[in-house]
Amino acid sequence: MHTNDKSGIIDSMSDDVSQSESTEADVVGEPGLALARSQAKLAEMAGQHGDSPQSGRRVVFGLEDVSVSYSGMVAIRDVAFDIHENLATAFIGPSGCGKTTLLRSMNRMNDLIQGAEVAGRITYHGQDLFGAGVDAVEVRRRIGMVFQRPNPFPKSIYDNVAFGLRIHGMKDNLSDRVEQALRHAALWDEVKDRLKHSALSLSGGQQQRLCIARALAIEPDVILMDEPASALDPVATLAIEDLVGVLKNDYTIVIVTHNMQQAARVADMTAFFSVDADEKTGNRSGVLVESGPTSDLFIRPSDPRTEAYVTGRFG
Ligand SMILES: Nc1ncnc2c1ncn2[C@@H]1O[C@H](COP(=O)(O)OP(=O)(O)OP(=O)(O)O)[C@@H](O)[C@H]1O
Numbered sequence: 001m002h003t004n005d006k007s008g009i010i011d012s013m014s015d016d017v018s019q020s021e022s023t024e025a026d027v028v029g030e031p032g033l034a035l036a037r038s039q040a041k042l043a044e045m046a047g048q049h050g051d052s053p054q055s056g057r058r059v060v061f062g063l064e065d066v067s068v069s070y071s072g073m074v075a076i077r078d079v080a081f082d083i084h085e086n087l088a089t090a091f092i093g094p095s096g097c098g099k100t101t102l103l104r105s106m107n108r109m110n111d112l113i114q115g116a117e118v119a120g121r122i123t124y125h126g127q128d129l130f131g132a133g134v135d136a137v138e139v140r141r142r143i144g145m146v147f148q149r150p151n152p153f154p155k156s157i158y159d160n161v162a163f164g165l166r167i168h169g170m171k172d173n174l175s176d177r178v179e180q181a182l183r184h185a186a187l188w189d190e191v192k193d194r195l196k197h198s199a200l201s202l203s204g205g206q207q208q209r210l211c212i213a214r215a216l217a218i219e220p221d222v223i224l225m226d227e228p229a230s231a232l233d234p235v236a237t238l239a240i241e242d243l244v245g246v247l248k249n250d251y252t253i254v255i256v257t258h259n260m261q262q263a264a265r266v267a268d269m270t271a272f273f274s275v276d277a278d279e280k281t282g283n284r285s286g287v288l289v290e291s292g293p294t295s296d297l298f299i300r301p302s303d304p305r306t307e308a309y310v311t312g313r314f315g
């Protein structure tokens with residue numbers, strides 16, 4: 001577990017595989033040894049989450065034969081697995097395998113994309129997310145989303161967090177709600193004296209935590225994060241990873257990442273996707289290769305494609 005204090009971050013970074021990848025082993029011409037060490041470190045991190053972190057937990061999302069297409073072109077198909085409460089679940093896989101597409105289906109953001117169509121069933125606490133009478137706006141309130149690039153509005157820090165609260169009519173105790181959200185996002189101490197300043201005056205890492213605060217303010221149940229740290233430096237990245245570790249106590253988190261260390265570090269459960277050519281049509285689309293406890297995927301993957309990906313030999 002990393003801490004948010006600077007020395008904690010630096011300590012944990014020096015212990016990180018990304019730092020140890022070019023160690024004396026490389027210098028003396030033994031890249032195989034460096035690779036083995038980084039694999040051992042990944043396995044150690046993945047093992048921290050236990051063998052079956054999902055056991056006894058409620059299912060938040062049930063994905064049943066889910067396929068998503070854009071104007072008839074299948075982007076991702078045949079996805080089936082469950083996502084459990086108060087865990088962090090990572091989506092990993094090569095570019096274009098449909099991670100963002102699947103994530104956007106889980107809070108009906110795909111409704112806003114022309115031509116996007118979801119087949120199969122996605123349940124949320126047992127209810128069909130696309131069923132008759134389900135209000136997509138309410139779905140997006142309960143299932144918040146944080147994007148790859150921090151996207152604060154050109155408004156004050158305060159107004160960014162208050163934005164969703166005002167839209168959803170959650171205006172009682174507005175200042176308290178804003179403070180709570182900023183505290184939850186581990187940003188309060190850095191911004192409490194400049195709440196009226198423009199959000200655009202914040203650093204990239206602070207902007208991303210502000211976007212997390214904005215998502216938290218409207219009291220969601222789930223936070224979907226699409227590569228939330230990919231535009232950030234290593235220190236800001238670790239701050240986001242620490243935050244995921246804390247937030248999962250209160251929320252269910254799904255996080256897309258290209259970073260294997262990040263998946264091994266923060267995710268209790270992992271789903272690995274790949275790109276496959278359809279036998280009949282030859283069209284390429286994303287497929288789920290395997291999903292389960294992060295320790296299984298990183299230490300004892302059941303599919304050779306998973307092993308190749310997590311060991312960096314593919315993708
Ligand atoms: N709005 C869209 N309209 C049409 N096709 C799209 C749209 N968004 C994504 N696609 C297609 O769907 C497929 C999956 O894309 P997606 O962005 O979900 O992949 P990804 O796994 O998130 O990739 P990356 O790791 O690069 O972010 C790709 O072939 C992409 O071209």
Ligand SMILES: [Mg+2]
Binds near residue numbers: 099100101226
């Ligand atoms: Mg993506």
